[in-house]
Amino acid sequence: MMKRETLFLKVTLVIMALPILALCIFVVPLVAEFLAELVPNLAFLQYPFQIGLYVAALIYFVALYQTLKLLTYIDRDTAFSDASVTVLKNIKLCALIIGTLFVVFMPLIFMMGDADDAPGLIVIGLGIIFGCMVIAVFAAVLQKLLQNAIDIKSENDLTV
Template sequence: MKRGTTLFLKAAVILIGIPVLALCIFLVPKIAGFIVELYPDHAYLEYLVYLMFYGAAVPFYIALYQAFKLLAYIDASQAFSDLSVQALKHIRNCALAISGIYVVGLPLFYLIAERDDAPGVILIGMILIFASVVIAVFAAVLQRLLQEAIAIKSENDLTV
């Protein structure tokens, strides 16, 4: 594969991480303050919002790092190696962790939607869960295909 293609994908990985960082810096504190305005007698909900969003950001950035490593393996002509399989496994686990965090945090979305009378908030939470599950399944399928390709490659190397 040409290096320009992976360079483009590396830039895309970085560009995906920047808006999420901006959301974590600017939007999450506003959401936490908003939930405190909605439920002033339950101030602990603010910390749950921080825990949910920042807790999901950690596996997100781990997955981005693993994607970056995977692209580096492709550049180094090690795409069909156990290192690539491990990177895909980490991406899958991170996507499942993100999905799990949002499933546990879905009642917070419900509380916001109930008090603010905005049912679209629950839909946003469910879209985040669905997107994470789709990424996890996609990474699992790629991991399985890569393992089979490595097995076929090793069989062909032994027959020659």
């Protein structure tokens, strides 16, 4: 019944993963080297910054996998289950962790933007933080709504 729509969303998830994978392979090492060149007194932070970006990407892939699991539950007509609530909780947690990582990285991003006179870096960092927070709040609202729907459904099943 929902197979066509969820297939489209699954393909979209794969397409969303590809640019981040490309960024991890090609851009992240260059950004870490760029940080060391721009701010030489903080060159020792090059590798922790790079590792942090890889961790953020890994958590992003975990969130995409959780979304894929949620779409699979929808395909199987088990969307109104505790497993779906758990998946939404995991997506919320992933978004919060990524947002927190970028809050921690924001001083470095600010220094890079200030040294290179590129305020766009700061805007990109803030955009990622706010985007993660929006996703976390949205997942929390969906989690609460889904939990309420499951509770109402179980009450109705008990009364019949």
